[in-house]
Amino acid sequence: MCATCGCGDTTGPRVSVVAGGEHEQDDSHGHGHHHDHDHDHDHDHDHGHGHSDHTVILEQQVLAKNDGIAVHNREWMRGRGITALNIMSSPGAGKTTLLARTIRELGRQRPIAVIEGDQETRLDAERIREAGASVVQVNxxxxxHLDAEMIDRALRALDPADGSLLLIENVGNLVCPALFDLGEEGKVVLISTPEGGDKPKKYPHxxxxxxxxxxxxxxxxxYVEFDVDACVAQAKILNPAVRVVVLSATTGEGMDEWYEWIGSRSAISPVAVDN
Known part of the structure; x- marks a missing residue:
């Protein structure tokens, strides 16, 4: 269970490769990985029901451990020229549609791999596979939310090619994913016009x-009440440096600006690393 937000269960996440619609590989127990981060996976399962100071300390320990694994993830991917983007949104905002279109339109230029995060099912992973990318499902x-250890295990199963664009579709949630560094090169928050333009005020972190x-x-x-300018202004108040892209993943309008931003995050060249 996640000591920070109280989510999770005792069985842990299930990581599986999706190929041809079948469950080809299960890395639920983290065996047989191709890169050794030498992590200590023994989580403290005290859920902080006692003194508030203990809860704060436990949360700090969980996040510190996560950040340590994220550093290893980032170093491993940078060493291979892999650009990872962490895409976060509420359910139904259009993450999978955006990823599928990106795969179809950018996949000829560079290899694209996807880590799909959902509580259950492989439905989105199947859509990604059909779009033409290699994919692993993390249930x-x-x-x-996804965390750095889940990404570590998913990378073992996925083994993305050097120079890949790695798109991480986080669990649909605008709260907890913000707390966890995964080792990505960029954090993307996706909102959709039917949700309303007040999301930055409601979910500032x-x-x-x-x-x-x-x-x-x-x-x-x-067909909806959504003030684009007001939403952008709210986001800029919270984060003056943030960039905002307005698009339709369904029609393709605005996608060129999304692709340009991806290119701006992909300027890291591979460096020599020990395998």
Whole structure:
């Protein structure tokens, strides 16, 4: 169980490679990985029900351990020229649609791999596979976010090619994913016009840590109440450096700006690393 937010269960996440619609490989127990980060996986399962100071200390320990694994993830990927983007949103904002279109349109330029995070099912992973990318599914059970250790295990199963674009679709949630560094090169917060333009005010932390905010489903603007300028202004108040891209993953409008931003995060060249 996650001591920070109280989510999760005792069985832990399930990591599986999706190929041809079948469950090809299960790395639930973390065996047989190709890169050794030498992590200590013994979590403290005291859930902090006692004194508030103990809860704060436990949370700090969980996040510190996560950040340590994230550093190893980042170093491993940078050493191979792999650009990882952590895409976060509430359920139904259009993450999978955005990823599928990106795979179809950018996949000829560079290899693209995907880590799919959901509490249950492999439905989104199947859509990603059909779009043409290699993909692993991480089912978190009761967990409401991905963490660096899950990404470590997913990388073992996925083994992305050098120079890949790695798209991480986080569990649908605008709260807990903001707390956990995964080793990514960029944090993307996706919101959609039917959700309303007040999301930065309601969920300030995730917007404060974002490198990019994507406003999706602009093809629905004639039918919903959504003030794009006001939403952008809210995000900029929380995070003056954040960039905002307005697009429709369904129609393709605005996708060029999304691709340009991806290119701006992909300037890291591979360096020699020990295998």
């Amino acid at each position: 978190t059970g009761a967990g409401c 995730i917007f404060a840590v974002a490198d990019l905010v994507v406003i999706n489903k602009i093809d629905l603007l004639p």
